[in-house]
Amino acid sequence: xxxxxxxxxxxxxxxxxxxGDELIAGARESIEYxxxxxxxxxxxxxxxxxxxxxxxxxxxxxGINVQIENIILSSTVTAKFLEQYYFNDPIWTLGDAGLEEExxxxxxxxxxxxxxxxxxxxxxxxxxxYDDLNQAFRxxxxxxxxxxxxxxxxxxxxxxxxxxxxxxIGAITYSTGRDVDLVMGKPSSMMAEAALEQLGVEAEDxxxxxxxxxxxxxxxxxxNMKSVLVLSGSTKRKQIVESEWQxxxxxxxxxxxxxxYQTTGAGKNDRSI
Amino acid sequence: xxxxxxxxxxxxxxxxxxxGDELIAGARESIEYxxxxxxxxxxxxxxxxxxxxxxxxxxxxxGINVQIENIILSSTVTAKFLEQYYFNDPIWTLGDAGLEEExxxxxxxxxxxxxxxxxxxxxxxxxxxYDDLNQAFRxxxxxxxxxxxxxxxxxxxxxxxxxxxxxxIGAITYSTGRDVDLVMGKPSSMMAEAALEQLGVEAEDxxxxxxxxxxxxxxxxxxNMKSVLVLSGSTKRKQIVESEWQxxxxxxxxxxxxxxYQTTGAGKNDRSI
Numbered sequence: 206x207x208x209x210x211x212x213x214x215x216x217x218x219x220x221x222x223x224x225g226d227e228l229i230a231g232a233r234e235s236i237e238y239x240x241x242x243x244x245x246x247x248x249x250x251x252x253x254x255x256x257x258x259x260x261x262x263x264x265x266x267x268g269i270n271v272q273i274e275n276i277i278l279s280s281t282v283t284a285k286f287l288e289q290y291y292f293n294d295p296i297w298t299l300g301d302a303g304l305e306e307e308x309x310x311x312x313x314x315x316x317x318x319x320x321x322x323x324x325x326x327x328x329x330x331x332x333x334x335y336d337d338l339n340q341a342f343r344x345x346x347x348x349x350x351x352x353x354x355x356x357x358x359x360x361x362x363x364x365x366x367x368x369x370x371x372x373x374i375g376a377i378t379y380s381t382g383r384d385v386d387l388v389m390g391k392p393s394s395m396m397a398e399a400a401l402e403q404l405g406v407e408a409e410d411x412x413x414x415x416x417x418x419x420x421x422x423x424x425x426x427x428x429n430m431k432s433v434l435v436l437s438g439s440t441k442r443k444q445i446v447e448s449e450w451q452x453x454x455x456x457x458x459x460x461x462x463x464x465x466y467q468t469t470g471a472g473k474n475d476r477s478i
Numbered sequence: 479x480x481x482x483x484x485x486x487x488x489x490x491x492x493x494x495x496x497x498g499d500e501l502i503a504g505a506r507e508s509i510e511y512x513x514x515x516x517x518x519x520x521x522x523x524x525x526x527x528x529x530x531x532x533x534x535x536x537x538x539x540x541g542i543n544v545q546i547e548n549i550i551l552s553s554t555v556t557a558k559f560l561e562q563y564y565f566n567d568p569i570w571t572l573g574d575a576g577l578e579e580e581x582x583x584x585x586x587x588x589x590x591x592x593x594x595x596x597x598x599x600x601x602x603x604x605x606x607x608y609d610d611l612n613q614a615f616r617x618x619x620x621x622x623x624x625x626x627x628x629x630x631x632x633x634x635x636x637x638x639x640x641x642x643x644x645x646x647i648g649a650i651t652y653s654t655g656r657d658v659d660l661v662m663g664k665p666s667s668m669m670a671e672a673a674l675e676q677l678g679v680e681a682e683d684x685x686x687x688x689x690x691x692x693x694x695x696x697x698x699x700x701x702n703m704k705s706v707l708v709l710s711g712s713t714k715r716k717q718i719v720e721s722e723w724q725x726x727x728x729x730x731x732x733x734x735x736x737x738x739y740q741t742t743g744a745g746k747n748d749r750s751i
Contacts, residue, residue, distance in 0.1 A: 333608045335641075342641040358653050368608075368615040368653045375652025376645040380631050 213406035214239060214246040215397075215430070217415030218260070220438020221459055222248070225363050228267045229437045231460020236269050238463055245404045246275065249413075251390040251420060253279040253328030253354025253370065254301035256310060274403060279354035279390035280304050282399050283326055284311035286389065287352075295321050297349060299341035299373055300328030304354065319344035327377060327385075328354040329370045338376050345381045355390025357420070361439055391415075392423035397430075414459050416440050422450040433462050486679035487512060487519040488670075488703070490688030491533070493711020494732055495521070498636050501540045502710045504733020509542050511736055518677045519548065522686075524663035524693055526552040526601030526627025526643065527574035529583060547676060552627035552663035553577050555672050556599055557584035559662065560625075568594050570622060572614035572646055573601030577627065592617035600650060600658075601627040602643045611649050618654045628663025630693070634712055664688075665696035670703075687732050689713055695723040706735050 216222065222232045239246045248271070252260070257276045264271055280303065287296065288311045295316035298304050304326060305315060316322035319340040330337060345351060357369040374385060389395055401408060411430040415421025416438025425432035434452035436442060437459070445455060456462035489495065495505045512519045521544070525533070530549045537544055553576065560569065561584045568589035571577050577599060578588060589595035592613040603610060618624060630642040651657060662668055674681060684703040688694025689711025698705035707725035709715060710732070718728060729735035 331608050333606075333611070335604050335606045338606070338645050339641050342645065343638070346639070358655070365616070366619070368612050368649070372611055372615065372649040372653040375648035375650070376641070377648070379648025379652065380641045380644040382631070 212244065213404035213411050214244065215249045215400045215404070215411055215413045215415075216246055216459065217413075217417070217421050217438075218248050218250040218252065219360060220416035221414060221421075221435055222264070222269070223267060224361055224438065229458055231458055233268050235459045235463050236271065245406060247400050247403045248276045249391065249396060249400045250277070251279045251355040251357055253283065253304055253326075253390065254330065255280065255303040256306035257281055258306065258310070259303050277396070277399050277403060278307065279396065280307040280328060282393075282395050283352055283354050283389045284308050284313060285399065286387075286395065287311070287313055287324065287326075291324065294323035296324045296326055297322035297341065297344040298326050298328070299333075299337060299377065300326065300330045300354070301332065304328045316344075319349070320347040322347070322349040324352055325349040325377070326352045326354065327370060327373050329360070330373055333373065338373075341373075341377050342380055345377060345383050350386045351377065351383060352387045352389060353385045355420075356385075356388050357390070359439075391417075391420035392427055394427060397424055397428035401428075412453075414462065418444065418448040418450050418452075422448070422452045425452070426450050433459075435459055435462070485517065486674075486677035486684050487517065488522045488673045488677070488684055488686045488688075489519055489732070490686075490690065490694050490711075491521050491523040491525065492633060493689035494687060494694075494708055495537070495542070496540060497634055497711065502731055504731055506541050508732045508736050509544065518679060520673050520676045521549045522664065522669060522673045523550070524552045524628040524630055524669075526556065526577055526599075526663065527603065528553065528576040529579035530554055531579070531583070532576050550669070550672050550676060551580065552669065553580040553601060555666075555668050556625055556627050556662045557581050557586060558672065559660075559668065560584070560586055560597065560599075564597065567596035569597045569599055570595035570614065570617040571599050571601070572606070572610060572650065573599065573603045573627070574605065577601045589617075592622075593620040595620070595622040597625055598622040598650070599625045599627065600643060600646050602633070603646055606646065611646075614646075614650050615653055618650060618656050623659045624650065624656060625660045625662060626658045628693075629658075629661050630663070632712075664690075664693035665700055667700060670697055670701035674701075685726075687735065691717065691721040691723050691725075695721070695725045698725070699723050706732075708732055708735070 257273045295314045297319045322344045325344045358371040359366040360369045408429045413425040413432040422432045431453040433454045530546045568587045570589050570592045595617045598617045631644040632639040633642045681702045686698040686705040695705045704726040706727045
């Protein structure tokens with residue numbers, strides 16, 4: 206009898222594990238289940254305004270104990286890209302402090318003045334000011350190329366949807382007349398590759414779990430992975446049929462999928478549960 | 479002998495009368511000259527984050543004494559447009575307090591919540607915060623149409639060029655996926671019409687004085703007026719030849735033009751001085 210092949214899981218955070226400051230039902234149990242069975246998993250999030258340390262601390266507060274290696278953010282992949290190809294280039298950031306923290310954790314240099322930067326990295330900035338926008342603008346006017354950690358338009362907060370990175374990108378591109386050179390976040394292949402490298406499994410053995418059709422399920426399609434759309438985040442069931450990115454499975458949340466996976470072996474065949 | 483035909487002057491402010499907190503050489507003398515000769519003039523500025531009262535107070539500080547009727551801002555023309563066609567519509571603003579002051583001065587209503595607004599009016603916001611952007615975003619998501627007082631990309635400040643309204647527009651349009659419905663500022667015909675109505679002269683008898691090719695000289699072209707490009711603001715002489723909007727005259731500043739106009743009668747013929 207053939208040995209059972211081990212899957213790896215790529216798990217989104219916002220809308221899949223937590224929503225703002227609230228843990229999604231069954232999320233902790235899901236991670237404990239994967240850890241007990243030693244099934245490899247990695248959190249893959251488009252958040253670029255957190256560092257992995259900040260994200261680990263947030264998960265710890267929810268009672269989810271993971272290593273920093275289990276977390277890959279769009280800020281991480283941006284930092285890895287710059288570390289690999291442009292290590293000596295000074296960088297300017299438009300975003301919350303977590304982005305700069307993640308860049309510095311990879312040994313990258315923050316420019317002393319915006320005009321000295323070779324790259325402007327844009328992410329969500331929940332405390333953005335006019336001066337922040339103006340300095341980013343001056344970096345680009347002086348020749349900096351633009352990387353966006355992601356280009357999400359909104360993120361959910363307790364008081365409703367809030368503007369996300371897209372607002373920061375629009376402010377800079379519309380005022381400078383310059384386009385973004387690179388977008389790092391899901392569904393980019395760079396995010397998929399970083400996750401696969403960490404998991405050490407083949408794409409065909411990977412299952413992506415997430416709440417976004419254009420980022421999570423799209424990424425799974427591009428990278429030839431299976432996928433679970435969870436309804437615990439921003440997507441309503443009726444939106445699925447209209448999407449060009451169809452998930453392999455649909456589930457109320459991560460835990461309801463994994464319990465079924467556990468008992469029926471869903472994931473070894475392609476039927477929806 | 480035919481009576482000398484009286485011209486009217488349409489005069490830009492930033493870069494023509496003052497630059498930030500500094501008066502441009504000869505600007506006060508220019509206005510006094512026009513006042514002494516009772517030549518009609520109006521200030522026409524793309525500034526939408528000031529009210530006319532604020533602008534009058536600024537001019538007074540420079541020793542330039544004018545009536546509020548001599549001042550037309552893009553905030554004024556926006557307010558006049560909404561007053562005429564959408565008087566009962568609640569409005570939300572993304573911009574400095576001067577915009578709201580100008581709208582209220584025209585009897586318009588500011589919405590209690592962004593979601594109640596029929597219009598979002600965008601102008602420069604030199605103290606913009608994330609919350610300001612987010613509220614404007616929510617107004618548009620709830621159905622508000624977008625008016626921009628102008629779409630200038632930069633304005634000059636002592637420490638260099640700063641991002642202008644374009645950044646605010648980009649933040650909202652890129653994050654909502656909605657376009658601006660109306661742009662009020664120069665070179666729009668609405669600005670030209672408001673100026674002509676105040677001056678009470680025909681377009682062909684008007685001379686536009688300003689430092690911007692795409693707004694001041696472009697407006698003159700569209701409205702069939704003569705124009706003076708002054709080099710006291712954002713435009714360098716070498717940029718003129720590359721422009722599709724050629725001024726009738728080029729002068730170092732307003733006063734050097736008016737002195738020549740006074741002594742040689744430039745303005746009655748079409749030769750450059």
